[in-house]
Amino acid sequence: MPIESSTQKKNRRLRLGMVGGGPGGFIGAVHRIAARIDDRYELVAAVLTSNAERSLAAAKELNIPRGYGSFEEMATAESKRPDGIEAVSIVTPNNLHHAPAKAFLEAGIDVICDKPLTTTLDDALDLAEGVKRTGLIFGLTHNYTGYPMVRQAREMARAGELGPLRLVQVEYAQDWLATPLERTGQKQAEWRTDPARSGPGGSLGDIGTHAYNLACFVTGLKCEHVAADVSTFVPGRRLDDNVQVMLRFSQGAKGSLWASQVASGNENNLRLRVYGEKAGLEWRQEDPNELSFMPLGETRRTIRRGSAGTGSAAAHATRIPSGHPEGYLEGFAQLYTDLAEQIVARREKRPPNPNSLLVPGVLDGVEGVRFINAVLESSRNASAWTPISLELITEARRS
DSSP states (O other), X not given: OOOOOGGGOOOOOEEEEEEEOOTTOSHHHXXXXXXXXXXXXXXXXXEXXXXXXXXXXXXHHTTOSEEOSOHHHHHHHHHHSTTOOSEEEEESOGGGSHHXXXXXXXXXXXXXXXXXXXXXHHHHHHHHHHHHHHOOOEXXXXXXXXXXXXXXXXXXXXXXXXXXXXXXXXXXXXXXXXXXXXXXTOHHHHHHTOHHHHOSOSHIIIIIHHHHHHHHHHHOOOEEEEEEEEEOOSXXXXXXXXXXXXXXXXXXXXXXXXXXXXXXXXXSEEEEEEEESSEEEEEETTSTTEEEEEEXXXXXXXXXXXXXXXXXXXXXXXXXXXXXXXXXXXXXXXXXXXXXXXXXXXXXXXXXXXXXGGSOOHHHHHHHHHHHHHHHHHHHTTTOOEXXXXXXXXXXXXX
16 A cells, blocks of 8 residues: 655645756756655746846746746745745755845745855855744755655664764765766756856765765764865866765764765765664665664664655655655655645644654755865865864864
């Protein structure tokens, strides 16, 4: 029998707007699909490119009722309409996250933003202040946190099933930038290797932040210091394409992170291993419906999505019975659905489903930007141990 969950409840569709995601883009189409999977949103307004004429044409082509020439125009107009958008999805290159997000927060509209949050820490802190001041909902689409077995791993780690945590190993390996693809005019490669649009991190900002967020999300640990070696292997490339980082977490746990877009033979190989005093866990994105649980001195166990061995967090994020794979699109969809539950619950003045509160938010985005900055600073200083948070930096300077 199909598994029923809160994702399948029928609710009025929220009116959604989108900034970015026009012709030639990849992630915009992913967000549009994800927003509709659980039937919680209707895309009614958009500014899809920075060129006003092309933006209007693209909105018409995608059958979006209201196209705009700029995000400023869209935020102002939609906030005044009785049927205006209730949330906006920002799916632009990284350098265009801050200004639209701030504009829609100021217009009283909840925000869903792709990662990393911003290209500078000042901009990230500015958005965090805006969310705090307005009380609006802000979701950051680290989509792997929406996978059922990632949420299962989180539930087990935080319930103490592994014992006190000792080691965290996370890696995200790809090979799509093993050659100078950006020189061929490929749109995704062009902006991701351009410091003006991507920010100071290449593979670090693009996939390293995913790996870092995943490790912290599952374990609940806060990374306090990093020692990093940031590399650019493709000659002439302006940003890093390989990053290796040692991690010192709170409570004494140690770890390492590897993010590479030049690792030949790897497509989207995101892998997390967590080890405690009593047991370990292992999860791989390319086989996302299984979680390995390794109790000390016992046989390795495989926990499968949709099986009787999963807890409430995984069940909440499961749509179909075991044996039918769920993955990338559904992970994004879970975040959209959870944010819809938060938005509706706030308007109905009721507590949201607790399992809907696992979506990364603006403060997770701030931590991601701090991670990028600390890794780059460490690498510039011969891989010296470098504090991540401003508080730790202040303490280090005082000592």
